[in-house]
Amino acid sequence: MEKQTIQTIGHPIQVVSRRTGLTTDRIRAWERRYKVVIPRRTETGRRLYSDDDVGKLLLVQRALAGGRRIGEVAGLGNDQIRALLKDDAAVTRIEMATRPKAANPLSEYLDSVHNLNPEALQASLSRAAARLGGEAFISQVVGPLMREIGELWSQGMLDPYLEHCSTAIVRKSLQEMLFAAPGKEGAPVLVVATPSGQLHEIGALMAGALASVRGWRVLYLGVDLPAEDIASAARRSHARAVALSVIYPGNDPKVQAELDKLARLLHGKSLLIVGGAAAKSYSDSLLRSGAALFEDTETFLDSLTRLLTNP
Ligand code: B12
Structure with a gap:
């Protein structure tokens, strides 16, 4: 039997959302209104995206961040969008502006840390704890987040008061887990x-x-x-x-x-x-x-x- 690869199986919309940083609503709206990508469907109607689809969503985001309108790029192929980005001579600037958000799974938390928004940090952490469960939340979110905060602080890119404020919120969410049961x-x-x-x-x-x-x-x-x-x-x-x-x-x-x-x-x-x-x-x-x-x-x-x- 032919071995199935991830590419032939495809990615569900939640995975695409995590990889691109786009909400699932936004991905579906872009499909409905602009046909940015039209994923395959399973027999039960679930959307399955290819690596090219994911690539296109990332490219479209970069084009939008560089000032393009969605109608201009939605119908283009990936190579055409890449060429356009190059022509705009904006590739480097746009990558700088968009890549960390799309690629860094911690960006949601770090944005709240940098914006001195403990309420948003707490809400994101609560959602992640509920979604992942205690063990994965600790190993995939809390550990990496604290190490990243330490890294930013030691490079002078995060003021001590921001580190203190966010540590207090992380401490609270762990205490809740510790005393919950x-x-x-x-x-x-x-x-x-x-x-x-x-x-x-x-x-x-x-x-x-x-x-x-x-x-x-x-x-x-x-x-x-x-x-x-x-x-x-x-x-x-x-x-x-x-x-x-x-x-x-x-x-x-x-x-x-x-x-x-x-x-x-x-x-x-x-x-x-x-x-x-x-x-x-x-x-x-x-x-x-x-x-x-x-x-x-x-x-x-x-x-x-x-x-x-x-x-
Ligand atoms: C928050 C923080 C603080 C807060 C702590 C507040 C609090 N209530 O906890 C405060 C402001 C007090 C602080 C103070 C200091 N800090 Co500080 N801090 C941090 C930060 C950002 C997070 C620390 C943390 O909670 N780590 C917890 C986990 C996530 O880290 P981990 O060690 O990798 O743990 C993993 C495993 O080891 C394991 N693990 C950890 N504990 C246990 C226990 C058991 C039983 C088991 C099984 C596993 C386990 O689980 C984790 C996941 O795998 C780190 C950054 C970092 N990389 O950790 C810096 C960091 C640890 N601090 C650092 C420094 C330099 C200091 C100070 C000297 C700063 C100063 N000039 O005053 C003081 C020292 C205080 C002291 N005497 O201990 C440095 C240490 C550098 C080094 N190793 O040489 C770091 C690494 C920052 C950096 N990048 O430079 N800090």
Whole structure:
């Protein structure tokens, strides 16, 4: 049998919408009014778009951004639109203006960040959380968004107050996820915190929210906590595990000492789990003390599941 490729199968309208940044309503309206692209239909009438169709929608957007009217370009082929864009000598300018929006899946959130619009950011994040579900929302939206915000901030392209304002909104949406499903009686307990000196909270919230979605009872202690306090919480709650996020700095003797102390105070009664961008710089002593280290959330989830089945 002939092997079906994505090209022969075609793309549903939702995929085209994500790839082009156009709403599904706009794509359908352009088809109805201007016949910009006329997709194939399945037996049940669902629209299926080819790569060329997607390319044309992107080209038409660029032509519009460069001042063309839709009636001028709707009936042209992709090569003709490309030639027109070149003739207009506007290719570079238009690409600069339109490509990030079409290609960057984070652009919706970043626009709200740059526009100091926390309400819009919150609404977009809520929609994404509902659409994707907790785990994908955290790995596909929250992680990449926070890293992008950090990148922009470090390049001087984002003022600190914008980073603070958006971090507060991200924190709120993770807290909602974390506290949405209160731990059930008898569920295994996970204590989550950051050690003394660690002020970055989002990694800890991500780990807590993920565990809570997976049915753990999460005792969330927040940031900057001495080893003694974390150990006391673990002891009193009979925690199966303690998860810490360590994001900055790496190789700090004070952080190292706190982690070593906590590993000792837990006496092996709760598994110590450490994740975050800086965690691996403490790996030698952590691994010696029997702790588990994670650089990503997927392996963390696998390990939580294993802990549930093999206590
Ligand atoms: C928000 C933010 C802040 C906020 C934090 C507010 C808050 N309530 O959390 C504030 C303003 C306090 C802050 C302060 C600082 N920050 Co800051 N910050 C950030 C930013 C933008 C996001 C941090 C974050 O939440 N990351 C969370 C996740 C998304 O990051 P991640 O480490 O990649 O985590 C992944 C995994 O490691 C894992 N993970 C994380 N934790 C855990 C835990 C467990 C158990 C598991 C299993 C997995 C896991 O999940 C993630 C997905 O895979 C980052 C950018 C970035 N790249 O992270 C900079 C960043 C971390 N900050 C940075 C700096 C320099 C600072 C300051 C020194 C700035 C200053 N001059 O004061 C201080 C230091 C504060 C301190 N003592 O810790 C740098 C660090 C550079 C470096 N590594 O050398 C970064 C990378 C920005 C940059 N690009 O330069 N920051």
